[in-house]
Amino acid sequence: MGEALPSIWRKIFLLYRDGLRNMRLGRTLWVIILLKLFVIFAILKTFFFPDLLATRFATDAERAGHVLEQLTAMPDR
Amino acid sequence: MLEHLDLTMVNWARAQFALTAMYHWLFVPLTLGLSLLLAFFETLYFKTGNAAWKRITKFWMALFAINFAIGVATGIILEFEFGTNWSNYSWMVGDIFGAPLAIEGIFAFFLEATFFSVMFFGWDRLSKGMHLFSTWMVALGSNLSAVWILVANGWMQHPVGMAFNPDRARFEMQDFWAVAGSPVAISKFTHATSSSFQLAAFFVIGVSSWFLLKGRHMEMAKKSIIVAAVLGLLSSGFVAFTGDEAAHTTARVQPMKLAAMENLYTGRAGAGLVALGVPNPEKRPGDNRDAFLFKVEIPFLLSFLANRDPRSFVPGINDLVYGNPDRQLLATGKKIEKGQIAIASLKEYKKARANNDRTRSAAALSNFENYKNFLGYGYLKNPEEAVPPVVLVFYAFRIMVALGTLFPLIFAAFLFFSYKDTIARQKWLLALGIFSIFLAFVASEAGWVVAEVGRQPWAIQDLLPVSVARSNLTAATVQTTFFLFLTLFTVLLIAEVRIMLNQIKQGPEAE
Numbered sequence: 001m002g003e004a005l006p007s008i009w010r011k012i013f014l015l016y017r018d019g020l021r022n023m024r025l026g027r028t029l030w031v032i033i034l035l036k037l038f039v040i041f042a043i044l045k046t047f048f049f050p051d052l053l054a055t056r057f058a059t060d061a062e063r064a065g066h067v068l069e070q071l072t073a074m075p076d077r
Numbered sequence: 078m079l080e081h082l083d084l085t086m087v088n089w090a091r092a093q094f095a096l097t098a099m100y101h102w103l104f105v106p107l108t109l110g111l112s113l114l115l116a117f118f119e120t121l122y123f124k125t126g127n128a129a130w131k132r133i134t135k136f137w138m139a140l141f142a143i144n145f146a147i148g149v150a151t152g153i154i155l156e157f158e159f160g161t162n163w164s165n166y167s168w169m170v171g172d173i174f175g176a177p178l179a180i181e182g183i184f185a186f187f188l189e190a191t192f193f194s195v196m197f198f199g200w201d202r203l204s205k206g207m208h209l210f211s212t213w214m215v216a217l218g219s220n221l222s223a224v225w226i227l228v229a230n231g232w233m234q235h236p237v238g239m240a241f242n243p244d245r246a247r248f249e250m251q252d253f254w255a256v257a258g259s260p261v262a263i264s265k266f267t268h269a270t271s272s273s274f275q276l277a278a279f280f281v282i283g284v285s286s287w288f289l290l291k292g293r294h295m296e297m298a299k300k301s302i303i304v305a306a307v308l309g310l311l312s313s314g315f316v317a318f319t320g321d322e323a324a325h326t327t328a329r330v331q332p333m334k335l336a337a338m339e340n341l342y343t344g345r346a347g348a349g350l351v352a353l354g355v356p357n358p359e360k361r362p363g364d365n366r367d368a369f370l371f372k373v374e375i376p377f378l379l380s381f382l383a384n385r386d387p388r389s390f391v392p393g394i395n396d397l398v399y400g401n402p403d404r405q406l407l408a409t410g411k412k413i414e415k416g417q418i419a420i421a422s423l424k425e426y427k428k429a430r431a432n433n434d435r436t437r438s439a440a441a442l443s444n445f446e447n448y449k450n451f452l453g454y455g456y457l458k459n460p461e462e463a464v465p466p467v468v469l470v471f472y473a474f475r476i477m478v479a480l481g482t483l484f485p486l487i488f489a490a491f492l493f494f495s496y497k498d499t500i501a502r503q504k505w506l507l508a509l510g511i512f513s514i515f516l517a518f519v520a521s522e523a524g525w526v527v528a529e530v531g532r533q534p535w536a537i538q539d540l541l542p543v544s545v546a547r548s549n550l551t552a553a554t555v556q557t558t559f560f561l562f563l564t565l566f567t568v569l570l571i572a573e574v575r576i577m578l579n580q581i582k583q584g585p586e587a588e
Contacts (some may be wrong), residue, residue, distance in 0.1 A: 025139055049558075071246060
């Protein structure tokens with residue numbers, strides 16, 4: 001059992017290493033995935049998608065207070 | 078035309094969410110259905126040992142990978158939009174959505190992601206049985222992801238198993254199993270997945286039809302068509318059954334949506350189902366205009382589908398907006414009054430809590446409890462605001478049902494000519510097979526229009542309208558990101574279509 005475990009990890013490592021090395025279509029797809037993740041997380045998330053409640057308020061109590069304020073102020077508008 | 082567009086922030090936020098969701102939904106159904114077809118193809122390879130099935134599996138697996146790669150992470154943008162455009166809503170439902178979405182992330186997505194690479198890299202390293210197991214796990218993981226997303230969506234359409242906490246301004250989960258086992262969630266999952274199987278079946282049939290028309294990879298195309306058509310035909314029966322169940326559930330929990338789907342303004346007993354019709358675009362709730370310019374109706378069918386009783390009463394839009402005492406239907410105006418009491422009680426509770434006035438806060442809370450089920454109505458400006466865009470919902474429903482009726486006939490035709498072994502000569506059917514890919518996507522998106530536009534104005538049925546669920550942002554801010562996404566999504570879609578077409582042109586030789 002003591003020898004079997006490293007052997008399993010080695011097999012898993014080789015599966016991924018050889019699989020990734022032999023990719024053809026997969027390389028293009030990985031480029032697309034990485035580009036997309038970069039656009040989504042590095043550009044969109046940073047510049048266009050601030051989590052408003054997370055950034056404007058420090059505690060959950062403040063966030064709850066803000067939402068409650070919105071809920072109860074709405075009919076007066 | 079432009080002067081009729083309401084360009085407020087909430088409508089831009091809705092348009093942006095619709096754009097993102099509909100784009101996301103181009104990839105999801107194909108992933109759900111194609112993963113299952115891969116499992117079927119490989120099972121046939123496992124059972125027969127015929128190497129042709131292995132080639133078939135590997136070819137469709139490459140197309141599955143392209144769809145998966147382009148579609149992956151598009152759902153994350155939806156989550157960003159929750160935080161930015163719908164921050165009130167996000168806060169209020171965080172406790173409910175946390176559990177199903179965490180289960181989706183931890184179990185379903187990891188199951189799918191783990192076995193995904195094993196499925197691709199393990200052909201020559203794993204036993205046939207272990208590889209087949211991996212492929213089935215990818216199919217199971219993909220479809221399990223859908224369960225939890227649709228549980229969350231089902232809760233918005235029919236909020237159960239929760240209580241509103243006025244201190245935290247949150248809906249809190251009281252009964253996980255009531256949320257997970259909600260009839261709306263179940264009917265949504267079964268209907269969405271079975272229709273996704275149809276879509277994937279058409280994808281396989283369409284691409285295979287192209288090969289047959291070109292006279293290439295004939296054996297692969299014929300075998301693929303048989304498996305896909307069998308799955309498509311079986312799924313069609315399931316789609317009809319689950320669709321019927323979904324309509325029956327809608328009649329109980331979202332009667333306004335059903336009335337909009339049928340353009341039914343005046344409710345009646347023994348209501349017929351409009352098989353074909355042109356709604357009057359000038360028709361408004363409460364006026365005397367005819368609801369239809371033209372219609373062909375199947376007598377009693379709507380009552381039967383809605384209530385399982387052909388003589389039963391189905392409420393119309395006017396009954397729901399203005400009330401119908403004979404049918405114990407409360408007018409929306411009355412609901413608005415009750416909702417306003419709920420809001421006022423909440424306001425009073427907040428004030429009393431701030432002043433540490435326990436007697437007043439207890440009284441306000443008790444009053445709120447009496448009216449809390451009408452909370453969302455208190456934000457409506459008038460009763461007519463409770464009516465969704467009727468004509469859009471009516472047509473989207475008709476398109477979905479008409480295509481859903483046509484699909485089994487196409488699947489049956491493919492099976493029939495495959496059985497006769499004359500499929501390669503049926504040029505008209507092969508051309509229809511290619512066009513059916515487009516039709517399947519139209520039907521799938523139309524289904525979402527019915528589900529999501531039909532429940533307007535509610536973000537959470539009866540409890541939170543979209544106008545309150547939104548963040549405090551300017552329309553211009555949301556407008557900018559709307560066009561940014563439109564560009565990004567279009568570029569990604571073009572990329573996918575190009576890579577996909579290129580891979581199809583290469584055929585199984587690409588392996």
